[in-house]
Amino acid sequence: MRNLILLLISLVFYAWGEPVYVLLMIFTTIFNFIMGRVIDSNKRSIKCKNILIFTVLVNIFILGFFKYYGFLIENINMIFSLDIAYKQLPLPVGISFYTFQILSYVVDVYLGKAKVQKNLISLGLYVTMFPQLVAGPIVRYQDIDRQLTYREESISKFGLGADRFTRGLCKKVLLANNIGIIWTTIQSTNLNDISVLTSWIGIVAYTxxxxxxxxxxxDMAIGLGKMFGFDFIENFNYPYISTSVSEFWRRWHISLGSWFKEYIYIPLGGNRVSKLKSIRNIFTVWLLTGLWHGASWNFIVWGLYYGTILFIEKTILSKLLERLPKLLRHIYTMLLIMIGWVFFGSETLSYALNYIGVMFGLSGNKLLDSMGLYYLYTNLILFIVLSLCSTPIVSKIFKTIIKKEKI
Known part of the structure; x- marks a missing residue:
């Protein structure tokens, strides 16, 4: 009954803005429920692998159609000078997240890492669960299998969940929204009219x-989950204190990194293959990571950018970085991360490249201007608060106070 109530609430939540796409989600749930049973009943058959491949392809096709078909037609038109008309469909909310979750279910059942789910309501809740449906974390089936049937709710756990939800809400509303105004304003300004200082303030704000x-x-998703008795995995671990890009990606969007490692990188052979295949595996994972984030050349370049950096760090820079002072390693890491965010946060690839040109003084823009000095002066305290809250310092202070005062 608990699962049924949460399932119905999740469907209402999902349908609030796009009622028609509830049918797509219901189809995905029923299709994968049936295919999971079929895969489980054919485990000893030679056709089991073919059933899995068919199931994966259907899920990938649905995701690809809604997310990438417009991008594909645009590029065909551009390359071949055609004018193929198409209707831009709105992207179903959370489709990237719930597709990856359902893929983890069918693959885990095939590999024997999870038992097949024989209750359609429980699987439906796993696919549609509203706390983390829109923005993650990506919950792998093997991590939540038991919780779908056996979980405990309590007043204290509800309180911990409410506390975590409130912290997440404050991060979003008080910090992200306020600093985001700077990036939005600078983005809307002609690049010829901003200074080097302003461009750096803009990308620091977006970072x-x-x-x-x-x-x-x-945090809000993890908190809501805890209020209902679920324990979701952590998705961030202070990524901006990293001293290498490799460390950054172990701390940023942890659930996505784990998913790609578990279901793409390791099946391809990981790093236990020849050097050439290892390079192929790294760039395959990062090309797919870029594409997963959006149908745009910006995201493709962003993914390949990180694939290149991680490959260089792994093969050339790892020993050199170890010998550098921690402060220099941190500056190196944050510099590369901010350049990456330019690609991620720009409307077009050309805009991103031009913006980077301004940042490094390659476009002939002024070094300083009144806009940059104004933003720096009026938001200095906010930048200090954001910097402190990006580290474990604030959390440790609060824990110390709570422990000392026995709150």
């Missing part, structure tokens, strides 16, 4: 905005 926005959503 903080995307972290507190995304980690805030994850």
């Amino acid at each position: 903080f905005q995307i972290y507190f926005d995304f980690s805030g959503y994850s």
Whole structure:
């Protein structure tokens, strides 16, 4: 009954803005429920692998159709000078997240890492669960299998969940939204009219905005889940204290990194293959990571950008970075991360490249201007608060106070 109530609430939540796409979600749930049973009953058959491949392809096709078909037609038109008309469909909310979740279910059943779900309501709740449906974390089936049937709710757990939800809400509303205004304003200004200082203030603002926005959503999801008795995995672990890009990706969007490692990187052979295949595996994972975030050349370049950096760190820079002072390693990491966020947060690839040109003084823009000095002066305290809240310092202070005062 608990699962049924949460399932119905999740469907209402999902349908609030796009009622028609509830049918797509219901179809996905029923299709994968049936295919999971079929895979389980054919485990000893040679056709089991073919059934899995068919199931995966259907899920990928649904995701690809809604997310990438417009992007594909646009590029065909551009390359071949055609004018193929198409209707831009609105993207179903959360389709990237729930597709990856359902893929983890069918693959885990095939590999024997999870038992097949024989209750349609329980599987439906796993697919549609509203706390983390929109922005993650991505919950793998093997991590939540038991919780769908056996979980405990309590006043204290509800309180912990409410506390975590409130912190996430504050991250989003008080920090991300306020600093995001700077990035939005600078983006709307002609690049020829901004200075080098202003461009750096803009991307620093976006760097903080995307972290507190995304980690805030994850905190709210984890908190809501805990209020209902679920324990979701952590999705962020202070990524901006990293001293290498590799460490950054172990701390940022942890659930996505774990998913790609578990279901793409390791099945391809990971790093236990030849050097050439290892390079292929790294770039395959990061190309798919970029595409997963959006149907745009910006995201593709962003993914390949990180694939290149991680490959260089792994093969060339790892020993050199270890010998550098921690402060220099941190500056190196944050510099590369902010350049990456330019690609991620820009409307077009050309805009991103031009913006980077302004940042490094390659476009002939002024070094300083009144706009940059104004933003720096009026938001200095906010930047200090954001910097402190990006580290474990604030959390440790609160824990110390709570422990000392026995709150």
